[in-house]
Amino acid sequence: MQNDSVIIANKLTKKFGHFTAVDAITFDVRKGEIFGFLGANGAGKTTAIKMMCGLSRPTAGEATVAGFDVNTQPNEIKKHIGYMSQHFSLYQDMTIRENIRFYGGIYGLRGKVIKQRREELIAELGIEEYANRRVEELPLGWKQKLAFSIAIIHEPEIVFLDEPTSGVDPITRRQFWNMIYEAAERGITVFVTTHYLEEAEYCNRVSIMVDGQLRDLDTPKALMDKYHKKNMNDVFVQLASTSTRTE
Amino acid sequence: MVRYENIGKSYEGYPAVSHISFEVGEGELFGLIGPDGAGKSTLFRILTTVLLPDEGHCFFDGHDVVKDYKYVRRNVGYMPGRFSLYQDLSVIENLEFFATIFQTPIEENYDLIKDVYKQLKPFEDRRAGALSGGMKQKLALSCALIHRPKVLVLDEPTFGVDAVSRKEFWDMLKNLKSKGVTILVSTPYMDEASLCDRVALIQNGQILMVDTPEGIIRRFDKRMYAIQTQRIYQALNALQEMYDWQAYSFGQEIHLYAPETIDPSSLTDRLKAMGIEDVSVSLGEPEIEDCFMDLMVSSNIAENAE
Amino acid sequence: MKEFRAFVKKEFHHIFRDKRTLLVLFGMPLAQLILFGYAITTEVENAKMMVWNQSPGQFSNALIDKMISSEFFTLTESVNSRKEMLDVFRKSKAHIAVVIPQNFEEDFYRGEASIQIIADGSDPNLATILAAGAKGIIMTWMKGKILNPVSIETIGTSVRWHYNPDLKSVLMFVPGVITIILMLVNTTLSSISITREKELGTIEILYVSPLKPSVIILGKLAPFVLLSILNATVILLVAYVVFEVPVNGSVMLLFLESLLFILTALSLGVLISTVANTQQTALMLSLFSMMLPTILLSGFIFPISSMPVPLQVISNIIPARWFLVIIKGIMLKGLGIEYMWKETAILMGMTLFLIGLSIKKYKIRLQ
Structure with missing residues (x-):
């Protein structure tokens, strides 16, 4: 195991009664990597992410995230990660400035720092004219970009993105991915799930979960070569259709 | 119907x-x-x-x-x-x-x-x-x-x-x-x-x-060049400096929509000169998504038109 | 008809598979009955009483003994001045004070006796019940002392007392609980059940089906009519078996009037669901527009006659106010329809108005 790994999972397992949602997955994610976490609906992705974010205790196995143990230091983990999902939209009835202030506050940033980051962020996104307006007035694509910027406002070591681009138009999606690249360049590790499989090809490495197990993990190119497919979609379909889970 | x-x-x-x-x-x-x-x-x-x-x-x-x-x-x-x-x-x-x-x-x-x-x-x-x-x-x-x-x-x-x-x-x-x-x-x-x-x-x-x-x-009125490199982010920035054209990442490639014919090998050379060594450029077949993005911009109703 | 049956069956599935709905439907009425029935009566049994006896002697002591022996009151303090009395009240060492005047015995036989009862008004409900209780015991005692009861009229009686001779507060609360439950089940649950389909998106399918809007609405409402009749029956049975509260008037009339009130509440529910798009809004609307006024302004807890005039005026538009008069009349006084045709007519008018409004507002489309 390398020293620069920010996530190390070792036989991480979660059972609900007789049902094994996540079945002894072992992997590591390196610093500054864009790591794609793929799997069919019900393959156990969400459960795995919850464990890594310190929201759910593993039944067996262990994992460290940003150097902290998911079993014993879940609160430390929460301070060092960022999280955004398609459902996590900002507070619609608060202005953009208020949202940034609030999230800066809950991540423990000081008032002065928040103010400075906030103005930087508004300038970077080019949304000065919206800054004092309510989030609900913002187009969907910008909401998602803003949500991402806020998820990394405290410069976390890792940011978890759960289907961040669902339903967004193709140009905005690419602008979104540019922001992901920039974050990765700055050293923020990006852990992302998506249903757009060509997005999987933007990742440095991709893992594919089937029936709670990690079926394969490699660079997109290596995976396509290994399965003799011309894109990740076909690789995914081939692996995921081996699923025997009926539910 | x-x-x-x-x-x-x-x-x-x-x-x-x-x-x-x-x-x-x-x-x-x-x-x-x-x-x-x-x-x-x-x-x-x-x-x-x-x-x-x-x-x-x-x-x-x-x-x-x-x-x-x-x-x-x-x-x-x-x-x-x-x-x-x-x-x-x-x-x-x-x-x-x-x-x-x-x-x-x-x-x-x-x-x-x-x-x-x-x-x-x-x-x-x-x-x-x-x-x-x-x-x-x-x-x-x-x-x-x-x-x-x-x-x-x-x-x-x-x-x-x-x-x-x-x-x-x-x-x-x-x-x-x-x-x-x-x-x-x-x-x-x-x-x-x-x-x-x-x-x-x-x-x-x-x-x-x-x-x-x-x-x-068929009605895509530009030429689509597929640019392959491992350094997509840098290549995109480079293309933005060179042209006023649209270029988007597409899986492991970049798609560049050129309103005129360009020479793939000279573009390859220019990108290599900018430090992107593993690059290769070829004329590609556009997909629906290429057409959609091009139409979004040309009809000037892109959600984020600046 | 087949479609209607299928629809009603589906609604029953929704109701019986949702623990929360079931709890509201059947848990809540029992909880309210027990709460109102027991909690308040035990308070009365332990009431602390003080006495300021200004004419000590055998005659006045006999009255005090009578009050204590009722187990309604416990003698905690004896005071000798107004200042002392107020002091005891301030320290909350007594709920009620009985002041026996000087020359009590002589005045009594001359028919001029006046005993002062002072209750701690910081809990008005308790104070009313205690004062009424004390009055009752004193009157009974006095009746036993003289031959001609007319001569004690100076003390006066309470109307409520007359219909509730054992001072069981549950008697007052049973009609109130039935009213609230009928309102709750029919307005809140029906509006929530319609808006839930809006949230799920299934309402679009129903719109796009050949189902007539009337079938959709009636199919939604029918189960609630049945369940609330059942509910009212259960409450009446529990009230009868556990608290020995009888229905003095015609049971048939009671059910017919209840059915009318159910219709009023249902049409309100439908009206709310035409305005609200989410279950949450429907809940808020029915709680704030109906539940609170029903509890606070219908006369269930606070007597309408003691409300400020503006609130009295507002209480007129609250359906529960009129139903409460009807149900109390039937259950406690055993009155017939001839005494409550006015209230019945008002409820009918309200129902027709609400149904008309709902039909006007109900759309066969989303917008």
Whole structure:
């Protein structure tokens, strides 16, 4: 195991009664990597992410995230990660400035720092004219970009993105991915799930979960070569259709 | 079979769709392709008579959907967006309920839904809420088909569904089409466009183009150069400095839309000179998504047009 | 008809598979009955009483003994001045004070006796009940002392006392609980059940089906009519068996009037669901527009006659106010329809108005 790994999972397992949602997955994610976490609906992705974010205790196995143990230091983990999902939209009835202030506050940033980051962020996104307006007035694509910027406002070591681009138009999606690249360049590790499989090809490495197990993990190119497919979609379909889970 | 004539609809002063006109022929598998908020659901709701248009007319099998809404309601099968059935009823209870309210016994049209429903058969007594995403879609489709509608209207049936279930779902649609059902389907996934007979690309309430998938690609009026490199982010920045053209990452490549012919090898050299050593450039075949993005920009209605 | 049956069956599935709905339907009425029935009566049994006896002697002591022996009051303090009395009240060492005047015995036989009862008004409900209780005991005692009861009229009686001779507060609360439950089940649950279909998106399918809107609405409402009749029956049975509260008037009339009130509540529920798009809004609307006024302004807890005039005027538009008069009349006083035709007519008018409004507002489309 390398020293620069920010996530190390070792036989991480979660059972609900007789049902094994996540079945002894072992992997590591390196610093500054864009790591794609793929799997069919019900393959156990969400459960795995919850464990890594310190929201759910593993039944067996262990994992460290940003150097902290998911079993014993879940609160430390929460301070060092960022999280955004398609459902996590900002507070619609608060202005953009208020949202940034609030999230800066809950991540423990000081008032002065928040103010400075906030103005930087508004300038970077080019949304000065919206800054004092309510989030609900913002187009969907910008909401998602803003949500991402806020998820990394405290410069976390890792940011978890759960289907961040669902339903967004193709140009905005690419602008979104540019922001992901920039974050990765700055050293923020990006852990992302998506249903757009060509997005999987933007990742440095991709893992594919089937029936709670990690079926394969490699660079997109290596995976396509290994399965003799011309894109990740076909690789995914081939692996995921081996699923025997009926539910 | 379905005709939109200059349809417009606003919500509280904000136009959701405007000046929409297109036709869908009998037996066609027609796709409405566009992101969230483009106006897809509004168009489907007008067709299925649950919304009244502010302007224009819409016809269903020759009947005006406003005046003759009862005819439409008898002959359309509709699956609303993010529709999730009655979670607390079992699979068979859901199906029976919809069969009864559409005044048809299940057996009568069972041949139509057999292929879809047979996969659900083992879980007949399970509550719909406990089904997986893909299974829910199958049940919803069965319920929408139970009265043998002339036209099937499916609003984002594959949203949030994984690639495997999506593929299965499209196979089922093809199968239904072969049985003569006219199908209108909407989706935010551009790659599903190629599975339709014809598609309408829609963005911000306006139609960008209506044609067969091949026709849309043929009408792409630029040259698409595929640039392969491991350093996509740097290459994109480099291209932005060089040209005023659109360039987007596409999987492990970059697609550059050039209004004029360029020499791939000289572009390769220029990029290498800028420090991107592993680069290779070739003329490529555009996809629907390329066409969509190009049309978004050229029609200047991109959501984020700056 | 077949469609209607299928619809009603589906609604029953929704209701019986949702633990929360079931709890509201059947847990809540019992909880309220027990709460109102027991909690308040035990308070009264332990009431602390002080006495300021200004004419000590055998005669006045006999009265005090009588009050204590009722187990309604416990003697905690004896005071000798107004100042002392107020002091005891301030320290909350007594709920009620009985002041026996000087020359009590002589005045009594001359028919001029006046005993002062002072209750701690910081809990008005308790104070009313205690004062009424004390009055009652004193009157009974006095009746036993003289032959001609007319001569004690100066003390006066309480109307409520007359219909509730054992001072069981549950008697007052049973009609109130039935009223609230009927309102709750029919307005809140029916509006929530319709808006839930809006949230799920299933309402679009129902619109697009050949079902007539009237079938959809009636199919939604029928189960609630049945369940609330059942509910009212259960409450009446429990009230009868556990608290021995009888229905003095015609049971048939009671059910017919209840049915009318159920219709009023249901049409309100439908009206709310035409405005609200989410279950949450429907809940808020029905709680704030109906539940609170029903509890606070119908006369269930606070007597309408003691409300400020503006609130009295507002209470007129609250259906529960009129139903409460009807149900109390039938249950406690055993009155017939001839005494409550006015209230019945008002309820009918309200129902027709609400149904008309709902039909006008109900759409066969989303917008």
